[in-house]
Amino acid sequence: MPRATRAAPPSTRRRSSRLNNQEIKNNAIVEIQQRPRRSRKPLDSSSSLLETTSLCISDTLDKSYAMADHPRRSSRITPSELLRRETALEQRELECRRKADELEERSMSLSKKEDEASTIMSQIAARESKATLAQLEEFFTCALCYEIMAQPYSLNPGQCGHTFCALCILRHFFSRLHKACGGWHESVDCPMCRSLLVITPDRVPRLDITFPFVPNRTAAAMCESMIEKLSQSSASSGLARVKREESEGNWPPGSEWDMEWGKKKGKSKAEEEMEEENADLAGWREGGSLRTEWLKKDSEGKKEMLHLLKYWTTMRSQEFVDLKQKFGV
Structure with missing residues (x-):
C-alpha cells in the first residue's frame, strides 16, 4: 500500500509563491530593459491639422446624419398635400405677376x-435764354454796327458816357484823320x-x-457773362407741337395734316417770329455763327x-495814316 504524500506546510507554500512572483517580476523588468527603444518621429503640423480637421468633419457628418429625420413611408407627402402646395405656389405666382x-x-x-419735367425745364431754359438775349440787345447794342458790343470802350473825357465796340470807335476816330498830313485838323465828336x-x-x-478812349470794364463783364450763359443754353430750337383749332387739338410737326396746313394756309406771323428767335438763340450757342463772330x-x-x-x-x-488804311476808312 503506497504511502500517502505529506502536504507541505502552509508557510513553505507561501514562501515559494512569493519567490516565484519575484522572479517573474525581475524577468519582466530585465526583458523590458533589454528591448530597444523606438525613436519618436516629430509631428508635422500640417498633417496633424489635416487629421484633426478630417476627424471633426467626419464627426459632424455622423452627427448630422444621425440627427437627420429620414422620412418613412408613413411620413411621405400625400397627393392632397402636394395639390395644396401647388395651389399655394400658383397663388404666389399670380401675386408676383400682379406686383x-x-x-x-x-x-x-x-x-x-420725367418727360414732362424735362419739357418744362427746357421751356424755362428757353425763356431765360430769350430774356438774356433781349437784355443784351436792349442795353449792350453798339450804336455804330447795331450788334452786341465786343470789347466795349467809352470816350475820353467821359462827358457823355456813350460806349461802343473797340473796332467801331477806332474806325470812327481814324475816319477824321487827313491822309495828306496825318493829323486831325478838326475836332472829333461823339x-x-x-x-x-x-x-x-x-x-x-x-x-x-x-488818349481818347477808356475801357468800359463793367459793360465788358456783363456782355461776357450773358454770352457765356447763352452758349450753355440747352433749350430746343424748334417748336415741339403746333396747335391748330381747339376741335382738332395738337398735331405733331411733320405729319400729313401739318404738311397740308402749310400748303393751304402757310406759317403764321407768330410762328415765323418764333423761328427767328430760335435761330438767334442757336447762333449764340457753343459753336454758333453769332458767337464765333463776336469772339473774333x-x-x-x-x-x-x-x-x-x-x-x-x-x-x-x-x-x-497806316492805321487809317488798315481800318479801311
Missing part, C-alpha cells in the same frame, strides 16, 4: 412725369451826342491823358486798342 404689373405701371408713370473829344497833339511825346471781333478790338495805347505817346503821322 410686377403694378411696378411696370409705376415706372411708366414716372417716365412720363457819334451819338456830338460832344467834343480832346484834340490829339501833333508833337511827340504825347501825354497819356490825351472782341479779340481783334482788344489787340488793336492795346497796340494803340502802347505806342500812343511816340506814334508819328505816317503810323496814323
Whole structure:
C-alpha cells in the first residue's frame, strides 16, 4: 500500500509563491530593459491639422446624419398635400405677376412725369435764354454796327458816357484823320451826342491823358457773362407741337395734316417770329455763327486798342495814316 504524500506546510507554500512572483517580476523588468527603444518621429503640423480637421468633419457628418429625420413611408407627402402646395405656389405666382404689373405701371408713370419735367425745364431754359438775349440787345447794342458790343470802350473825357465796340470807335476816330498830313485838323465828336473829344497833339511825346478812349470794364463783364450763359443754353430750337383749332387739338410737326396746313394756309406771323428767335438763340450757342463772330471781333478790338495805347505817346503821322488804311476808312 503506497504511502500517502505529506502536504507541505502552509508557510513553505507561501514562501515559494512569493519567490516565484519575484522572479517573474525581475524577468519582466530585465526583458523590458533589454528591448530597444523606438525613436519618436516629430509631428508635422500640417498633417496633424489635416487629421484633426478630417476627424471633426467626419464627426459632424455622423452627427448630422444621425440627427437627420429620414422620412418613412408613413411620413411621405400625400397627393392632397402636394395639390395644396401647388395651389399655394400658383397663388404666389399670380401675386408676383400682379406686383410686377403694378411696378411696370409705376415706372411708366414716372417716365412720363420725367418727360414732362424735362419739357418744362427746357421751356424755362428757353425763356431765360430769350430774356438774356433781349437784355443784351436792349442795353449792350453798339450804336455804330447795331450788334452786341465786343470789347466795349467809352470816350475820353467821359462827358457823355456813350460806349461802343473797340473796332467801331477806332474806325470812327481814324475816319477824321487827313491822309495828306496825318493829323486831325478838326475836332472829333461823339457819334451819338456830338460832344467834343480832346484834340490829339501833333508833337511827340504825347501825354497819356490825351488818349481818347477808356475801357468800359463793367459793360465788358456783363456782355461776357450773358454770352457765356447763352452758349450753355440747352433749350430746343424748334417748336415741339403746333396747335391748330381747339376741335382738332395738337398735331405733331411733320405729319400729313401739318404738311397740308402749310400748303393751304402757310406759317403764321407768330410762328415765323418764333423761328427767328430760335435761330438767334442757336447762333449764340457753343459753336454758333453769332458767337464765333463776336469772339473774333472782341479779340481783334482788344489787340488793336492795346497796340494803340502802347505806342500812343511816340506814334508819328505816317503810323496814323497806316492805321487809317488798315481800318479801311
